[in-house]
Amino acid sequence: QLQLRESGPGLVKPSETLSLTCTVSAGSISDNTYYWGWIRQPPGKGLEWIGSIYFSGNTYYNPSLKSRVTISVDTSKNQFSLKLNSVTAADTAVYYCARHQKIYYYYMDVWGKGTTVTVSS
Amino acid sequence: DIVMTQSPDSLAVSLGERAAFNCKSSQSVLYSSNNKNYLAWYQQKPGQPPKLLIYWASTRESGVPDRFSGSGSGTDFTLTISSLQADDVAVYYCQQYYDTPTTFGQGTKVEIK
Numbered sequence: 441q442l443q444l445r446e447s448g449p450g451l452v453k454p455s456e457t458l459s460l461t462c463t464v465s466a467g468s469i470s471d472n473t474y475y476w477g478w479i480r481q482p483p484g485k486g487l488e489w490i491g492s493i494y495f496s497g498n499t500y501y502n503p504s505l506k507s508r509v510t511i512s513v514d515t516s517k518n519q520f521s522l523k524l525n526s527v528t529a530a531d532t533a534v535y536y537c538a539r540h541q542k543i544y545y546y547y548m549d550v551w552g553k554g555t556t557v558t559v560s561s
Numbered sequence: 562d563i564v565m566t567q568s569p570d571s572l573a574v575s576l577g578e579r580a581a582f583n584c585k586s587s588q589s590v591l592y593s594s595n596n597k598n599y600l601a602w603y604q605q606k607p608g609q610p611p612k613l614l615i616y617w618a619s620t621r622e623s624g625v626p627d628r629f630s631g632s633g634s635g636t637d638f639t640l641t642i643s644s645l646q647a648d649d650v651a652v653y654y655c656q657q658y659y660d661t662p663t664t665f666g667q668g669t670k671v672e673i674k
Contacts (some may be wrong), residue, residue: 487611487654487665501664536610545663547601547656549622551610 443465444552462537567666583657599659
């Protein structure tokens with residue numbers, strides 16, 4: 441059964457870069473049926489799609505974050521990664537990685553457990 | 562962006578009773594060429610990631626109990642739990658994937674009365 445696991449620092453200083461990695465197990469990130477996405481959830485709030493990537497490296501970002509986001513893929517490690525630069529307290533959230541069905545903004549059928557990132561000095 | 566608005570924000574239902582709550586999109590998420598509504602529902606329990614329940618507005622994800630059902634078309638959708646169980650206490654989110662960026666409703670919190 442496919443599993444996703446987020447990893448990375450839980451604390452990031454304001455103005456620095458948040459970096460997270462999602463490791464895919466029991467499945468291949470190179471499966472051409474799926475896209476791989478990042479979603480975040482600020483404390484006590486709703487869900488926000490950050491962006492997605494295809495195994496070929498094609499990326500798609502939410503315009504609201506596009507200027508600060510980079511998503512990349514490493515098929516040899518079965519991983520994809522998120523970088524969010526110039527972070528502020530508003531970027532404090534639980535960050536999830538997930539698998540999109542068929543199209544990069546479609547529904548997500550497999551999610552990681554999430555990792556909490558706090559932006560604070 | 563398509564704005565998704567859920568109602569109510571919370572509701573309390575007795576065990577075994579029916580729970581129904583709504584999701585409204587700021588524009589239609591029905592694609593006329595294939596007659597599909599690009600709408601999904603998720604369940605999120607405290608400390609857990611969202612779990613996909615329903616996609617294409619009414620297709621139940623594999624393994625989801627049949628007490629969960631989705632209905633609606635165009636801009637107005639409903640998730641119904643036919644007989645509420647204690648395990649159903651959660652926040653439920655709708656998501657539109659008709660257009661990018663995909664967007665979510667603010668959630669409806671379901672509790673036991």
